[in-house]
Amino acid sequence: MAGRGAIETRGNAAFDPFKASLGLMAAAVAHGAQVFERSAVxxxxxxxxxxxxxxxxxxxxxxxxxxxxxxxxxxxxxxxxxxRMHHTYVLATEPVDDEQRRDLGLGNVLLWDTDRPYHYVRWTDDQRLLIGGEDRPVDPRRRRATQFREATRQLRAHFEALLPALADIRTDYAWEGLFAMTPxxxxxxxxxxxxxxxxxxxxxxxxxxxxxxxxxxxxxxxxxxxxxxxxxxxxxxxxxxxx
Ligand SMILES: Cc1cc2nc3c(=O)[nH]c(=O)nc-3n(C[C@H](O)[C@H](O)[C@H](O)COP(=O)(O)OP(=O)(O)OC[C@H]3O[C@@H](n4cnc5c(N)ncnc54)[C@H](O)[C@@H]3O)c2cc1C
Missing domain, CATH: 3.50.50.60 (FAD/NAD(P)-binding domain)
Structure with missing residues (x-):
């Protein structure tokens, strides 16, 4: 992948947040906590x-x-x-085989750029590429579906420019998340x-x-x-x- 510069750091980690939440909850229950899911206050x-x-x-x-x-x-x-509420966007590609992975030329890294909005890419355990970013403030005047289409298209376009072999790899899933920023x-x-x-x-x-x-x-x-x-x-x- 080409770039003007990058910093490579070691000792980073990724984990499955769903499994991690289940694990934390099980540990809390083992220590006497009671859990009431789907109980809106x-x-x-x-x-x-x-x-x-x-x-x-x-x-x-x-x-x-x-x-x-x-x-x-x-x-x-x-x-x-x-x-201030923001939307963030994520794509998961189809599982990538060894040849496609060689063509992509992206090692086993968690990559995050310094653009505004930022972009990131990670590998999943089942060899999908997880591509995310393109965060933008929630704009009540604009249709959510239109923003979603735009942002996910831009995410793909950004990474296809960096990793041309991505053009032949299908997106299997795309979704958005909502998060809050303070000043x-x-x-x-x-x-x-x-x-x-x-x-x-x-x-x-x-x-x-x-x-x-x-x-x-x-x-x-x-x-x-x-x-x-x-x-x-x-x-x-x-x-x-x-x-
Ligand atoms: C796509 C995406 C990628 C991300 N990647 C990263 C990452 O790589 N690293 C990182 O550190 N962070 C990441 N984040 C951010 C991280 O996920 C969030 O900061 C974190 O999940 C927030 O946790 P939380 O428990 O505060 O809130 P939430 O996970 O938003 O949980 C709030 C909960 O409160 C519940 N709730 C609301 N109202 C009530 C009510 N009246 N009664 C009962 N329950 C209620 C909701 O149902 C919800 O379950 C990412 C977020 C997204 C969306």
């Missing part, structure tokens, strides 16, 4: 020194509730202005003065694998009352405007 109310979380079929009473809904959903409308691209992790007994972990952007891990650690500290200089970096009160 309809209301959260104060209950003495704690909270009462209402779903369609039941209630959970706890000392704290952690809100990790990706971004501020309509239930937290006063926080919504802090998040400084850092998530909000911690409490908000408007919502007592709530802890938030929102707005990871495209970095939920690392930020999610950090949020788990920091929210445990908040719950335990352990101070850390890290908390201020991700607080709602950081930067201009404050909470």
């Amino acid at each position: 309809r209301r959260i109310e104060r209950d003495g020194e704690g909270v009462r979380v209402h779903t369609a079929h039941g209630q959970v009473v706890a000392s704290r509730v952690i809100v990790a809904t990706g971004y501020a959903t309509p239930d937290f409308r006063p926080l919504a202005g802090r998040f 400084d691209s850092l998530p909000y992790i911690g409490p908000h003065r408007r919502y007592p007994r709530h802890l938030f972990a929102l707005g990871y952007g495209g970095n939920g694998m690392t930020f999610g891990f950090m949020a788990a650690r920091m929210l445990l500290e908040h719950w335990q009352g352990t101070a850390s200089p890290d908390h201020a970096l991700f607080a709602f009160t950081r930067g201009a405007g404050g909470a």
